[in-house]
Amino acid sequence: MKYKAGRSTLLKYPSRNKITTGTLSNPLEAGIFGPSSLPFFYTGLKSPPKQFQWQDAGKDESLQYLELLEFQNSSLRSVFSGQVLNRGKLDLEPSLFEFRSDLMYAWTIGKKRLLNSKIDNGTGKERNNSIPISEGSFWILNKQQSSFIEETINYFRAGDETYDHIAIALLLAEKQLYQDAILLCENVAKNDQRPGRMVITNYVQAIIYRYMKEHAQNQNEQFAACLPLDRYIQWMENREKYHRSLVSEQINKRLTTN
């Protein structure tokens, strides 16, 4: 896998990190960097996450603060906060917290508590915007949406699995399941590297990032302010350009080498 930089680093210190600076400004370089946390920084999920994963584990297993925030009616409230060992992952016991569908959640992990009582007053306005919520945000689809997706998948029972998976990824992205869509595409790209499949997979990846960007651009302003959403959008745009450039390159290569 080509991911080289933890997304936390990417978002927190864009000006200090050469890699990150390139990632944000140059679409061609954007392709080799990507999110490394699960759940992704901006995605719908079919079911509540069972585990949080992050890449900035560092060398030691020091204690870090994990925060989980819920965004509802234009306000952000902390629903879980606790210290965890910095092992790069944390299993979520179902009893720990009950996620509600159709609400946005954000999560972050860091050496300090990023949030304090000020932002927990329901207004959301006193949030210190200089501190980004580093790991990202997600929302859980309701049962109706989830069952609709299951029905959608049932259409794909025949034919070439690679193409089925590519089509499923595209349809998942339309239903805002960006994480599933991207991981599915990456898996296809890893397992089937025939040129024709590669060009189609790259194209679908470009479309997934475009859907993601369009959805993020329509996000509630206050929520967008809580996250560094403008940086996410920049990154999504670069990823789309990167995959599009690969498609053009592959098509041109085909034309010239034949």
Place this chain on the structure above:
Amino acid sequence: MSYTSNSVKVSVISGRSNTAGSPKADPDLGLLLRVRSGDQGAKTCLWDRYWRSLVGYFIRNRTLIEEAEDLASETLLEVFEHPDSFRGAAISIPASASHTNSAEIRSADARKCSFKTYLYSIARFKLYNSLRHNKIAKRMDLNESNSGENGNDFLQQLERLLPLDTDSDPLIDLLNKDRIEEVCCALADVGLSSVEQFKVLLLHYFCDLSHKEISELLSTPQTTVNSRLQKGRERMLNFYHNETKAIG
């Protein structure tokens, strides 16, 4: 279905048992080995696992239910009669299908091929044959029994009932001629201008969904699907022919 990325195993969608193109994870290999050794129980397992979905596949591709059931049975019997033909990563064509164009089972020419992909490549071959024979039979029947005034009307009606004539669709022809790489480039090129056309083309030509299924799946009127398919197909063919000319 599950897959791994960045050393993270994520469960995404239930209902499909295999990982994308990963023969190592093929859950049917064990059963197939038992079939090879003559185990009737393994045959029953494979039959139960695939017969119904094969019937669904044939029905979705414009086959009547009785015929779909026959074709599904024939497909599985083909596998049982020649269990050694499937070799996972490097398969060969079943003996009775050896007269087919290799492109017709293009999905099975993969370096990595699951049993399911192999099975459906046989199913696809049987489907094409069946459609072709049905069409010829119906035309012969029409010529004999509808030579009167209404013959042309009835023929036109039949043409409308069979809008996806696999014999005359130039894209299917290209796919059958094993031009898959060029067709993929053409599809991506269409996608760079129109996502909607890309989507219906992918679902129809690469995932074997009918117009009706695409319409249901995308919640789009069938006329719109037809129109997108037609325009997209023209653009793909233009791209293909321009590419061919450019290559000289």
